[in-house]
Amino acid sequence: MNFNEKDILQIEEKGISTKEVKEQISIFKRGNLKVNITEAATIGNGISAVDEREKKELISFFEAEKNKHSVLKFVPASGAATRMFKALHNLTEDFDPENSSLREYLDKSGDQSLQLFFDQLEKLPFYAHALERTKKNHKNYADKSHDEQHLLIVKTILEADGLYLSNLPKGLVPFHKYSDHTATAFEEHLVEAVRYVSIDGVAKVHFTVAEGDKEKFQNEWKAIRERVEAATAVKFEIEYSYQDPKTDTIAVDENNEAFRTKEDQLFFRPGGHGALIENLNQLDEEIIFIKNIDNVVTEDTISLVVDFKKMLGGKLLKTQEKISEYLKLLEAGNISGDEIDTIQRFLETELFLKSNSKEKLSPSELIQKLNRPLRVCGMVKNEGEPGGGPFLVKDKNGEISLQIIEGAQIDNNNPEQAKTAREATHFNPVDIVCCLKNYRGESYDLNEFVDEDMSFIADKTKDGKPLKALERPGLWNGGMAKWNTIFVEVPVETFNPVKTVSDLLKKTHQPT
Template sequence: MNFNESDILQIQDKGLSTEEVNRQIEIFKRGNIKVDIQEAATIGNGISAISDEERTEYIRSFEHKKEDLDLLKFVPASGAATRMFKALHNFVDEFDPSKQELREYLDESGDSSLRTFFNHIEKLPFYTEAIAAAKDDKSDFDELSSDEQKKLIAENVLYSKGLGLSDLPKGLVPFHKYDDVVVTAFEEHLYEAAKYAESKGVVKSHFTVAQSDKEKFEAEFDKVKDRVEEKTGSKFEITYSYQDPKTDTIAVDDENAPFRTEEGSMFFRPGGHGALIDNLNQQDADVIFVKNIDNVVTWSNLGDVVDYKKMLAGKLLELKAKAFGLIEKLQSSPSDEDVKEASTFLAEELFVKSLTGSETASELLEKLDRPLRICGMVKNEGEPGGGPFLVKDEEGEVSLQIIEGAQIDDDNPEQVKIVKESTHFNPVDLVCSLRKPDGTTYDLEKYVDPNTSFIANKTKDGKPLKALERPGLWNGAMAKWNTVFVEVPVTTFNPVKTVADLLKESHQPLND
């Protein structure tokens, strides 16, 4: 389409080109492309089950090598806490203690997480601070009814007159409390990283944050630095990045024309977590651990988390060494035996399904010479999240992919049937290798499947619009990586999606 002079200036300010914006508009016209799922990845069919003996050996191997490696923990942490407190916001907006009792409201709302919140509110890490804020807010707090007190406490948890937790980035919300020490999700990630991402006494962690929140994270680290370094015996190198404006995507109206604000300018939105492939692309380490900001546990529950992270890293290093050895053979004058060995490794170790056995050395080399990721997969026990599947792409290649529900063709009974047969889900537990055999890093943008972008319906100023989400970071953004799925226990997955999740056992400090 043609853009006016103001549009072109706005596009250039974003670091974009008119060609890129037109490409995005064509995606809206095309519509979502549903994935072609062939099978659910299950144990023995795409997901490896590691024995206790193998796990012990992988851990031992990683611990033996890690002092000679550059290690990094990469944590997407730009999410706000608003959604975590959604039920509490609804409660504050709707509940009037002069007109009904709290139990009646809870019965009517049917929100089990809200009931849990009030039944065990004293176990929350910020309870003491919330009570103090409520008493500062109302001098007659002690004379109020129990229901009035609970509403006032909720208001002071959420809003800036009290703790203002709803306005914080999720990583800076208090998650745990040890005696009198309140600890955020951000701080817990540092303790955890020290257990498996320390090398030569240094722990390197990278957090992707909202640009407006960077100083808040830096201030938090300054506050906890001495405490964390004393407890772990390690030094910490913390770096930050934020989503580049050039990864924002154009929004359109129902006619697939650029959505205009009330001022007449085009409206661009952040392109989702898939845009963070650019942030990951800027990192340089031998092993990169990827984990979401809200998936942490208390110190006493770190055992399985740490062991299985080390196991995944040990598995990664083993496969990486084998792949590099085969790449070296295929780049010189490979024998028929070398070609056969590479083909077998791709089929059996990396589960590349679409090999015919007649591939040339150069074809096998192209499949081997890619970024590598080992992904922990948890048995499906009803938790939300994408799942592991064998998927056929437009070129007919079948590979292991992590697929979100929005990518599935719900109108296709065969696809729905396969989804129902799935046994595991994706907890976002990745260990990655981004370096080539020569020590340089892969350009991760080359391994993105652009067809996996997703169109979502949103609103702006009360008007409907269509938004474009870039291929998800561990979905289409890593679609052309070499991928291995390994089963890990559910004890390694402890996300905090609602504030009531902080009351689960894994978030309660016991014997710490």
């Protein structure tokens, strides 16, 4: 494909090259590549189950060692709340109280979460505010029927002359109602971070946000700072970053030709959350905890979450200590055959990293496999929640390693692959702690450890026309495919995402 002068200028302004754009177009022509899963990772075969004694030991180790390292919490928070309120938007468009009852609408929709919403509406953290605004905006509220009142409250929650919650970043939607304040997910992440990332009275937290939302987060912090810092006795260093425009990807039409807008410009789209590997790469800290913006708990149930965060952190620090010991031994030379065997056993039994060769690995090969970023990932028993799963995967070079795999990456047309996928017992709640530096304190270039073959093509539209979009390898699957990985089971109680507004009515989001 040839680009004209105007195209080249547009490409260069994004900080990328025409060569990279052409490589992206070749991926569209190639199509999605499926992974080769050899086994589902299960307890004892890729996933560790930590008993109470070991859990306490790992927590103690983390608490004793944490202050020797730089630690930060990283929260992807660029998502809008639009999808969270989708069912309510549908209701305002489709429900007419003059022609049917709310009960009839709910029965017809079959949406259990919407039923829960109206059954327990008064328990929502923003209900009192919404009711007050509704009555202010509609002086005849008291004269309306019960169904009409409910519809007006829903519109107040959603619309610009009301609370306009669906227009907010999800991180700034009120999640929890306490006796003296209401807390957003943003605030709950700060309160949680105090318990495991603070060092010498300072907690570092990094939020990736949509570029137009940074000021909204900053204003929220101004509003709550005094109260939060007084309650936690900790100072916060809060950082924000955006998805870099150079990680945007070209879109193509159905013929895999560059998609052009009405203005005859090339059309680029954000490259998905996998593009955030670049945001991670810019951090200077060594130990990074990663957790999604909507996965928070109330302050009265936070201790369980914090204990398992510290446990994962302890597992990471212990493993990294052993890796550093082995690397020093290998780089010093004069290593014995028994020591080589010990290190190779560690790779196979602790990191589940297996070569297709039956030969012993050389010292240089062992160094290459050990000297990588390390991540410890919490895994939750699968109870029907959506999410990627832990698998043992064989790459194109025949090496088997632990990977987090999304359903779309699996070849379900292959009976063996589909059967292996069904054997998965756990899923990925995005509960990850990483080490981004080697034992010399040098930062890894995380781009070197991405598997570009795990990019994903999705069907989208623009200006009413179909297009194909390219999402970069996902942050915790293809983006970390060449990292060393450990999976550890964590209880389902540590996973409390808010995907719909009705999730705020679950017990875990109702302060006692």
